[in-house]
Amino acid sequence: MKKNNYDKLLLSAYIDGELSQAEKKYIEEKIKSSLELQKELADLKKLKDITSSSIDRISDSPFFETRLFANLNSNSNEKRNFRKWIPAVSFSVITIALMLFLKFNPNLIDEVIEEQKTNIAGFYKENLQPLLYAANLTNEDIFNFAFNQELPLDSTNQQVLKLGYNEKGIEYFEIKKAMSVSEEDNFEKFVAALDLNDKEVEMIDSIIGSYSEQLSGMVLVNDKNSVAISPNIWNTRKAILADILSFAKKHAASDYYKMVPEAIAIADDKSVLAWVSESKSVKDDKYIFCTPDSIFREAFEFDYVAFNKEMENVSRELAEANKHLKKNAEFRFKIDTDITNDDNAKQWQKQFEVSVDTNLVKVFVQGIDKDIPDFPEFPEIDFPDFDSIAIIIREHTNNISTVSPRVPNVPDVKRRDNKKKFDVDVKTGNQKKRRNAGINLDSLMRQNNLIADSIHSEQMKMYEKKSKSDGTDLYYDNGLILEHNKELKKEMDELRKELKKFREDMNKTQTDSSKNRNIKKVILKPIEI
Amino acid sequence: MDYKLNENNEEDMQQPQILSLDDDFSLIKRFIDGDESVFSELVKRHKDKVRNIIYITLTNSNSADDIAQEVFITVYKNLKKFRFESQFTTWIYRITINKCKDHLRKKNVRRIFLSLKDEEAEPVFESINEDTDIKEIVRNAISTLPDKLRMPLVLKDIEGFSYQEIAETMECEIGTVKSRIFRAREALKKVLKPIEKELML
Numbered sequence: 001m002k003k004n005n006y007d008k009l010l011l012s013a014y015i016d017g018e019l020s021q022a023e024k025k026y027i028e029e030k031i032k033s034s035l036e037l038q039k040e041l042a043d044l045k046k047l048k049d050i051t052s053s054s055i056d057r058i059s060d061s062p063f064f065e066t067r068l069f070a071n072l073n074s075n076s077n078e079k080r081n082f083r084k085w086i087p088a089v090s091f092s093v094i095t096i097a098l099m100l101f102l103k104f105n106p107n108l109i110d111e112v113i114e115e116q117k118t119n120i121a122g123f124y125k126e127n128l129q130p131l132l133y134a135a136n137l138t139n140e141d142i143f144n145f146a147f148n149q150e151l152p153l154d155s156t157n158q159q160v161l162k163l164g165y166n167e168k169g170i171e172y173f174e175i176k177k178a179m180s181v182s183e184e185d186n187f188e189k190f191v192a193a194l195d196l197n198d199k200e201v202e203m204i205d206s207i208i209g210s211y212s213e214q215l216s217g218m219v220l221v222n223d224k225n226s227v228a229i230s231p232n233i234w235n236t237r238k239a240i241l242a243d244i245l246s247f248a249k250k251h252a253a254s255d256y257y258k259m260v261p262e263a264i265a266i267a268d269d270k271s272v273l274a275w276v277s278e279s280k281s282v283k284d285d286k287y288i289f290c291t292p293d294s295i296f297r298e299a300f301e302f303d304y305v306a307f308n309k310e311m312e313n314v315s316r317e318l319a320e321a322n323k324h325l326k327k328n329a330e331f332r333f334k335i336d337t338d339i340t341n342d343d344n345a346k347q348w349q350k351q352f353e354v355s356v357d358t359n360l361v362k363v364f365v366q367g368i369d370k371d372i373p374d375f376p377e378f379p380e381i382d383f384p385d386f387d388s389i390a391i392i393i394r395e396h397t398n399n400i401s402t403v404s405p406r407v408p409n410v411p412d413v414k415r416r417d418n419k420k421k422f423d424v425d426v427k428t429g430n431q432k433k434r435r436n437a438g439i440n441l442d443s444l445m446r447q448n449n450l451i452a453d454s455i456h457s458e459q460m461k462m463y464e465k466k467s468k469s470d471g472t473d474l475y476y477d478n479g480l481i482l483e484h485n486k487e488l489k490k491e492m493d494e495l496r497k498e499l500k501k502f503r504e505d506m507n508k509t510q511t512d513s514s515k516n517r518n519i520k521k522v523i524l525k526p527i528e529i
Numbered sequence: 530m531d532y533k534l535n536e537n538n539e540e541d542m543q544q545p546q547i548l549s550l551d552d553d554f555s556l557i558k559r560f561i562d563g564d565e566s567v568f569s570e571l572v573k574r575h576k577d578k579v580r581n582i583i584y585i586t587l588t589n590s591n592s593a594d595d596i597a598q599e600v601f602i603t604v605y606k607n608l609k610k611f612r613f614e615s616q617f618t619t620w621i622y623r624i625t626i627n628k629c630k631d632h633l634r635k636k637n638v639r640r641i642f643l644s645l646k647d648e649e650a651e652p653v654f655e656s657i658n659e660d661t662d663i664k665e666i667v668r669n670a671i672s673t674l675p676d677k678l679r680m681p682l683v684l685k686d687i688e689g690f691s692y693q694e695i696a697e698t699m700e701c702e703i704g705t706v707k708s709r710i711f712r713a714r715e716a717l718k719k720v721l722k723p724i725e726k727e728l729m730l
Binding site for chain 1: 584594692718
């Protein structure tokens with residue numbers, strides 16, 4: 001058995017060609033005489049073939065050298081291991097550093113954002129100039145602002161800034177086209193109603209005039225289409241109103257109480273004055289900026305003195321160079337209607353509510369005159385509701401206008417020669433906006449649905465004929481006239497009666513008002529800014 | 530057939546091998562003198578053989594290149610200490626085989642801890658169907674041999690090493706190589722016994 005094994009061992013070495021000559025001779029002899037070894041040899045050769053062909057050569061590795069030299073360049077295994085960790089380590093170090101840094105400087109991100117904001121704000125804050133300067137505020141304008149909360153924004157009075165409170169009590173301002181061009185001399189009427197003497201008129205002139213500069217600095221614009229409005233304008237308006245009312249109360253108490261019920265008259269004068277002077281001294285530096293792409297509140301200081309100086313120079317130069325330029329200069333306030341209430345707006349929606357129309361920008365601002373940060377609180381005085389007083393006074397002053405000496409001829413019923421239309425110039429308190437609007441009978445009849453449109457013109461001819469022959473007596477006997485002509489007749493009679501009464505009244509007041517003429521001249525003095 | 534081819538290859542290579550020996554030595558001398566650029570030439574000459582030895586020794590191509598990289602890095606680091614006492618090939622193959630042994634040792638250590646899972650992953654020869662590639666069966670059979678037996682067998686039958694070369698590479702006696710190859714063949718025969726007929730066809 002052992003020998004058999006030895007033979008097999010030799011056989012294995014034999015097929016590998018690794019036997020010495022003696023061993024080779026020995027085993028070859030053996031193979032010849034042994035079938036078992038012959039079979040064994042065949043098996044072994046077969047096995048060797050199978051083994052050697054079982055494993056293919058490994059496929060080429062084209063990047064083997066590249067990889068190797070990269071590895072060699074990193075020198076040692078240790079270094080290589082370390083390098084493997086460099087990205088991870090550096091990232092973790094950076095992360096930890098950032099975390100620590102932010103932990104101790106939590107405001108960093110806020111500061112970065114704030115800085116960006118400031119940059120943008122700076123862009124829009126450039127070159128801001130008072131808008132109201134261009135509007136050439138008169139005392140009348142300021143007076144109207146105090147009472148009506150509307151400030152003209154340009155000299156042609158096409159646009160106004162309106163302050164107000166919505167139903168929720170949130171402050172808003174809108175920039176819009178003036179709905180009606182108010183030309184009433186409310187201030188004059190007010191002064192007239194108070195029956196002030198010359199000195200007192202001068203006083204109230206100067207009181208109101210003193211606000212002109214303050215107001216001018218509150219609405220600023222520039223060429224980037226941005227508008228800056230000082231929130232303090234809400235309080236300034238109240239201050240002007242309070243100032244006017246307290247002056248009126250002081251100097252013309254009896255006339256004042258005629259207009260204002262005593263119950264809602266102003267509280268103690270001293271506190272009003274204190275309040276007013278406080279409002280004048282407060283310099284709220286946080287303007288509300290409306291720009292084409294954002295609305296924000298930012299600190300801004302307007303150097304009115306420097307501006308005034310500059311404007312003086314400019315106007316002097318202009319006056320010297322060509323005077324007509326200044327005359328024609330007109331400020332156009334452009335509103336970018338692309339401002340929309342998009343999603344980005346959510347951030348400031350808490351603070352602002354903006355609605356934009358083609359000819360109107362309306363911005364609601366919450367908590368403007370109540371809790372502005374850094375805004376010194378006004379003394380706690382229980383003030384009456386200025387606005388309601390303003391309404392009452394407005395009504396009264398409007399009624400006064402019916403006795404205005406400026407229009408001594410009204411009411412007047414004229415008959416125009418050929419057209420036979422009645423032009424009635426009515427100026428009553430309730431019709432202030434249509435002061436000079438002609439009322440003709442034509443439209444009256446139409447309003448009453450007395451005459452069908454189709455036959456209107458023909459009927460008018462008839463009517464004109466009749467009235468020509470009959471004088472003022474209107475009479476219709478034509479088939480074209482509808483059944484309601486009797487009612488028309490009645491109305492016409494009533495109207496005529498009213499007109500008669502008006503004429504009498506006017507004649508009476510004409511004499512009364514003559515004494516107011518002196519005052520009027522003083523008032524009409526134009527106010528320079 | 531393959532056997533004969535191998536024999537022919539060996540004969541063909543004998544002439545250039547002598548030349549290459551000189552070349553290896555002269556390259557190494559230049560390397561020792563400071564010209565490290567010649568190392569790439571050495572790599573170029575020997576990488577295929579080294580990679581193949583690893584491949585057949587491990588019967589696994591996945592980690593062959595990684596180990597080959599390690600081999601050449603070791604060569605690079607130690608080349609300046611080369612004493613010209615043996616052929617460069619013997620030296621580099623010895624390094625290669627040692628790296629393979631290291632690898633297998635680590636793998637065996639891992640296998641101890643992962644024995645349950647790995648047993649399932651081990652090649653199984655229980656069932657053989659017609660589609661099974663005979664080469665693959667033999668490869669798997671070889672891979673089941675103990676490292677000690679498998680290494681000389683594949684170096685002999687696949688790489689065509691002589692017993693002398695194997696002994697030098699594996700740092701053992703020629704007699705040991707002879708007997709290990711014999712035992713490897715005996716073991717392989719046993720493993721392949723169930724499919725003897727298919728193999729003989």
